[in-house]
Amino acid sequence: xxxxxxxxxxxxxxxxxxxxxxxxxxxxxxxxxxxxxxxxxxxxxxxxxxxxxxxxxxxxxxxxxxxxxxxxxxxxxxxxxxxxxxxxxxxxxxxxxxxxxxxxxxxxxxxxxxxxxxxxxxxxxxxxxxxxxxxxxxxxxxxxxxxxxxxxxxxxxxxxxxxxxxxxxxxxxxxxxxxxxxxxxxxxxxxxxxxxxxxxxxxxxxxxxxxxxxxxxxxxxxxxxxxxxxxxxxxxxxxxxxxxxxxxxxxxxxxxxxxx
Numbered sequence: 001x002x003x004x005x006x007x008x009x010x011x012x013x014x015x016x017x018x019x020x021x022x023x024x025x026x027x028x029x030x031x032x033x034x035x036x037x038x039x040x041x042x043x044x045x046x047x048x049x050x051x052x053x054x055x056x057x058x059x060x061x062x063x064x065x066x067x068x069x070x071x072x073x074x075x076x077x078x079x080x081x082x083x084x085x086x087x088x089x090x091x092x093x094x095x096x097x098x099x100x101x102x103x104x105x106x107x108x109x110x111x112x113x114x115x116x117x118x119x120x121x122x123x124x125x126x127x128x129x130x131x132x133x134x135x136x137x138x139x140x141x142x143x144x145x146x147x148x149x150x151x152x153x154x155x156x157x158x159x160x161x162x163x164x165x166x167x168x169x170x171x172x173x174x175x176x177x178x179x180x181x182x183x184x185x186x187x188x189x190x191x192x193x194x195x196x197x198x199x200x201x202x203x204x205x206x207x208x209x210x211x212x213x214x215x216x217x218x219x220x221x222x223x224x225x226x227x228x229x230x231x232x233x234x235x236x237x238x239x240x241x242x243x244x245x246x247x248x249x250x251x252x253x254x255x256x257x258x259x260x
């Protein structure tokens with residue numbers, strides 16, 4: 001992925017007023033350094049508008065070849081009709097594949113199940129952050145009145161009874177600025193042989209902010225828009241869960257440890 005960054009952090013105009021050695025700046029606008037300039041090529045913009053706002057949106061990161069995994073999720077824990085009186089929306093997140101046959105197969109799958117969204121970035125491990133930000137953008141744009149959102153992966157099994165009735169509790173008042181999962185406190189790995197290698201020029205600090213494992217985390221739906229907008233002004237990192245943690249730190253939202 002090639003990311004073009006502006007030569008200046010400022011656009012528009014500014015004025016400088018000098019008085020008694022104090023300098024003030026007005027009308028300064030910052031350009032996004034990570035503009036997420038991608039478009040939906042497969043979308044389900046009406047998925048949240050039928051039969052009221054959902055209690056829970058499940059965003060599942062997947063790859064093109066995982067047809068069987070997606071179908072297994074549809075038939076088990078991700079089935080949208082599992083809980084009477086509780087609206088659940090399940091969405092599979094994808095980028096574009098280099099194989100046009102796989103893209104066509106996913107498009108046909110989407111026409112059958114209407115639970116896939118795709119943007120036009122290249123689907124790869126190093127673009128997992130783009131995939132998650134696409135999910136955040138989708139919730140903020142098309143499903144902002146949902147109560148909660150879960151992001152997980154297609155190789156994970158979710159105990160939905162525990163998630164809904166023990167953690168989120170539909171009968172209680174929805175929380176805001178809420179984020180929970182398996183919280184990790186760690187630092188960057190500098191070994192170039194590691195899958196989680198982080199170059200110093202991308203992240204020079206010795207510690208990451210607390211972040212939730214990308215295998216599964218839950219947050220109130222208002223956080224989706226906050227994270228997406230913050231990401232536009234946050235340098236892109238390929239480690240998706242770490243990157244979300246960086247956005248949360250900027251927002252002053254502390255992830256809550258959940259071991260259930």
